Amino acid sequence: MSKMTDKAKALVLWFDEIGIEDVPLVGGKSASLGEMRRKTGVPVPDGFATTAEAYRLFIRENKLDVKMNEILGGLKDPEDTKALQDVGAKIRKLIATSVMPTRLEREITAYYKALSEKVGERDPFVAVRSSATAEDLPDASFAGQQETYLNVRKSSEVIERTKECFASLFTDRAIYYRVQKGFDHMAIALSSAIQLMAFSKASGVIFTLDVSTGDRSVVLIEAGYGLGEYIVQGKIDPDEYYVKKADLSIVKTNIPNKTQMLIRKPDGGTEDRTVPKDLQGRQVLSDEQIKELAKYAISIEEHYQKPMDLE
Numbered sequence: 001m002s003k004m005t006d007k008a009k010a011l012v013l014w015f016d017e018i019g020i021e022d023v024p025l026v027g028g029k030s031a032s033l034g035e036m037r038r039k040t041g042v043p044v045p046d047g048f049a050t051t052a053e054a055y056r057l058f059i060r061e062n063k064l065d066v067k068m069n070e071i072l073g074g075l076k077d078p079e080d081t082k083a084l085q086d087v088g089a090k091i092r093k094l095i096a097t098s099v100m101p102t103r104l105e106r107e108i109t110a111y112y113k114a115l116s117e118k119v120g121e122r123d124p125f126v127a128v129r130s131s132a133t134a135e136d137l138p139d140a141s142f143a144g145q146q147e148t149y150l151n152v153r154k155s156s157e158v159i160e161r162t163k164e165c166f167a168s169l170f171t172d173r174a175i176y177y178r179v180q181k182g183f184d185h186m187a188i189a190l191s192s193a194i195q196l197m198a199f200s201k202a203s204g205v206i207f208t209l210d211v212s213t214g215d216r217s218v219v220l221i222e223a224g225y226g227l228g229e230y231i232v233q234g235k236i237d238p239d240e241y242y243v244k245k246a247d248l249s250i251v252k253t254n255i256p257n258k259t260q261m262l263i264r265k266p267d268g269g270t271e272d273r274t275v276p277k278d279l280q281g282r283q284v285l286s287d288e289q290i291k292e293l294a295k296y297a298i299s300i301e302e303h304y305q306k307p308m309d310l311e
Helices: 003-009 020-039 052-061 064-073 081-096 102-119 155-170 172-181 287-304
Strands: 012-014 047-050 126-134 148-152 188-196 202-207 218-225 239-244 250-254 260-264 270-274
Touching: 003 020, 012 020, 012 102, 020 047, 020 052, 020 126, 020 188, 020 287, 047 102, 052 064, 052 102, 052 155, 052 188, 064 081, 081 155, 081 172, 102 155, 102 188, 126 155, 148 155, 148 260, 155 172, 155 188, 202 287, 218 287, 239 287, 250 287
Parallel strands: none
Antiparallel strands: 012 047, 047 188, 126 148, 126 188, 202 218, 218 239, 239 250, 260 270
């Protein structure tokens, strides 16, 4: 059996085993994490991904496809918000109350244990991220439609959150998007990326161009205190730093007042906190950190040969 066939049949793969060519197997997010770890020299926390085959095994073993198609058949008009919400809620409940296949449960547990041994820490905290994929639609964008769970600990929690990621393939927004695009709901699968948590005092998003003008000579960095979900969800106004690619000079900054942050709880999960008064109007990142991040972003853009956005 070839290595490619092995990969296609695998239920779980290390990030270091996957790259951008594996989008059909693990979706764009998981594939990019593997690609960056293997080929760019950018420090990316270690982890593993469940595959599209793992999701399909879950659907098969629980005989969910017929029931799901039946429920989806009841959605005559995606613009009917009430009907869309009912259909989404029914399918998510169906998935949430289904049993994780024993083989998949064992594999996730084994990989999580191996990850613990790699870092020399019992039950390390991880993020569990959704990475949707469609074999025949490699260019389809599912960004922002599925769930991410931060500060997850213990294999039983990782398994539960993976199931919740599967269920998030049927958020109202995701169902609506697929109907509008004419995509077959059953042709979509979901990979769950399980990645060691980086306990950041600050986090954010980087764009390798100016998003408002399209100027590719600069890197735009947005940063806030705590974990990055509030920035991704648009809940806070982050700092903005514009860095010139040619010489890494910081050409413009915008420092708003930042009052909210999302932080990790010591025993797992996250909570909302007020940013201390003396930090609210301050620049989140130092100039040195801004330049270092810009340098990483430029090397990632050079690797992919196109503008990138990074969390």
